Amino acid sequence: MIRKFFSKYKMIIPFFIIVGFFEIVPIGNMLIQSFLNAELRFTFNNYVTVFTKPVYLVAIRNSLFLSFISSFLGLAIAFLTVLSIPLLSARLRGVFLAMLNMLSNFAGLPLAFAFMIIFGSSGVLILLAEEIGFESLANFQLYSIPGLVAVYVYFQIPLGILLLLPGLAGIKKEWQEAAYLLKANSFQFWIRVGIPMFLPSLLGTFSMLFANALAAYATAYLLVVTNIPLLPIQIANMYIGDLRQRPELGSALSITLLLIMLLVIWITNFLKKRFEYRRV
Amino acid sequence: MAFLELRGLNKIYGKNHVLQDINISIPEGKLISFLGPSGCGKSTLLRCIAGLETVSDGKIYLDNKDLTDVPIQKRDVGMVFQNYSLFPNLTVFDNIAFGLKIRKEAKEVIARDVNEMLDLVGLTHKKDRFPAFLSGGEQQRVALARALIMKPKVLLLDEPLSALDAQLRKNLQNEIRRIQRQLRITTLFVTHDQSEAMAISDIIYLFNIGKIESSGSPIEIYMSPKTEFAARFIGNYNLLTSEIFSELTGCRLEAAYLAFRPEVVKLSEPEFGDDSYFFSAAVKEVNIHGNFIRYVLLAGKAEFSMDILSDLGDPLLIGETRQFAIRKDCVLTIHES
């Protein structure tokens, strides 16, 4: 019996063993743990703590704010850029896209270090701005929410552009030509046809950027010490570092993060469906 | 000056001379076809008239106005594209109303005109559908209505039927012709299908690699091609060089080529007289086409086809050698090559 089972399913067993042990079971365990106390009894207390203790509430709020603002700004800049790309010559377009592809890999810890070196309190540009008396740059605070927004927007832009580009290919040139022949200018075309057709792609990209920002760890880790709590840092701190380790609370925080992510994906998918017209 | 006048139009893309010195005068209210194989520049010419492409050299006049540098929006031309290009996010009604809304017409005017158009193209019952839920033929009718509602001075149709199946194509050809006559709108129709051009046009312009090869009414184009290209592209003409033709018939004619259509070749009969060429040939291939049979005949170096109606006796057999005849006035001389 068992041998028969193995010989029939031998091709899929390795996959399910790996995924089972290192994806399904850990996540399932995390879900269960989030409802257990230190004595392994069922409790809602972990979630009560998450949603009542100021440090976690502030962390959730900060993370949501940072992800939302950076995704929104990143998307807006990416959108304008994507609209400009078709007007470039083929050669320039190739150069620009290669550059974006390269920059989309400039993320995580090296990026955080670069920002620290340049915009940190003794960063190159900051010292330079002080030297020449460029006040508004000299007063730039990297280790603050606006500072974090700047870094996050920076890594959202290339990603946003690369994610939006396929959507742009879906806006057919003939629609634009047909609109011009019906006496519409290019603004009227985008308001009435272009943006409605582009909306699914914009929403999808927004949710990808949001998830990307929400879970960003390296940047937050390096640039934020303790004054600005953020969700991923709070979660990781439950498992590492000098503080007393509290995996149950960490699990509850993780599940909260996961739920926020799924909620945003669900909302954008719902909106996407409303604006999707079966294309011809 | 004619209603639509193209003078010395040239279009050059890099090294490609896509349009070469095009001169055309088009009278008002007619349906004109631009016919030619793909890549011959006919669509580019249409796009130049619409303003979607700039011309490299030359002038376009419409109704005594120089259009050459006028922006697309101010040209008063309507266009229907091969792939319909309806706005997928708008209903049939809103697609047709699009231009009027841009022109900021009153709501009642829009409703009245759109309903009139829906009636004209027979789609009133589908006005609230989105384009994705229409058949290809229906989409093409919406595209036509969307262009016509603007009352353009010229209607441009860029291979509008080539994505449709044969039966639907015939129906829409008739419908386009009916609407065009009813509205008396000057229409330019681009197609690569010669029978479509024959069926629909008042005048045909035949294009070959960026040049106008010949022009005329469908009957003129069909019955008396002026060039080798025209003879080959239209009516399946058999083309023989004068040398081979004289070997076949024993008569030498002064021409580069001699052209005759497959249906003028007959089986020889005793009452045929001096007005015919006679020769014997062997049957090389037999292809049954339904109402007629096409034979490929072989006589020395001459190889050509012959169409015979299916009801005229028993078919010939491959390898059979018979006497054939062609009436002398059915053989056209072509001087250019």
Added chain:
Amino acid sequence: MKKILSHLWIAIVSILLLLPLILTFIYSFSQSWITILPKRFTLDFYSSVFGDPSFFPALFRGFLISLIPIVLMNAAVMLSLYYSILYDSRLGYLIQVLCLLPYSIQGVILATSIIGLYAGHQSFLSNRIFLLTMTYCIIILPYIYQSIRNSFYALNLKNIVEAGEILGAKKFQILLRVVLPSLKSGLFVSMLLSIALIFGDFAIIKIIAGNQYQTAQMYLHNTRNMPNQIASAIVSVMFLIVFVISSLILMLKNDDLKTDRKKD
């Protein structure tokens, strides 16, 4: 007008995006930089980084750790997808969900969930380097899955296998002799993507292994209290490596596009 505006916009975006990178690069060569122009260019910081005996091993470890996940997951996903396409399409849906889930779980949650489950064990399961390897297996899953699935679709796998069987080949032979060779370029792209991903990871390694397994990322992390030029030099080197990998990916993808077009 529109053309000028869009060129201007692209130029501004390009400059802003390149600025941090270029400044970091210049800074890594400068003795100090507190006036308009950096003072005296030097290679000192590079020589001290390259002279550190632990730097190159750290770089190497980043690649080493990606080896097992890439081989293991390509094999596992390929076999299971092959099976599901040929025998059981519902299973294919389950495989898809499991493979794409890591996209939304992301590094921090996956790493903490694995550490939370296995860290306390007194067996090989709690070995941090083993756990790290397995976490990377899961995190690269979406990329591997998509590349293999796309290649299978492009191949029209079911027809190919049927054709092969009619010619007398066994299913496994077809996999080895027909399917695998035609996957080559797809596999190569997903392999490079996985390397770039693992090389660029900080969250997972920090949470699971800490300083027990020092990769380039951890090495960079540990220079926080050294002169900024040292960090700049390391950032520049790491960026250069990722740049080479991503250019390779881009090149391969473009080649694929070109050959695809030729087929049409």
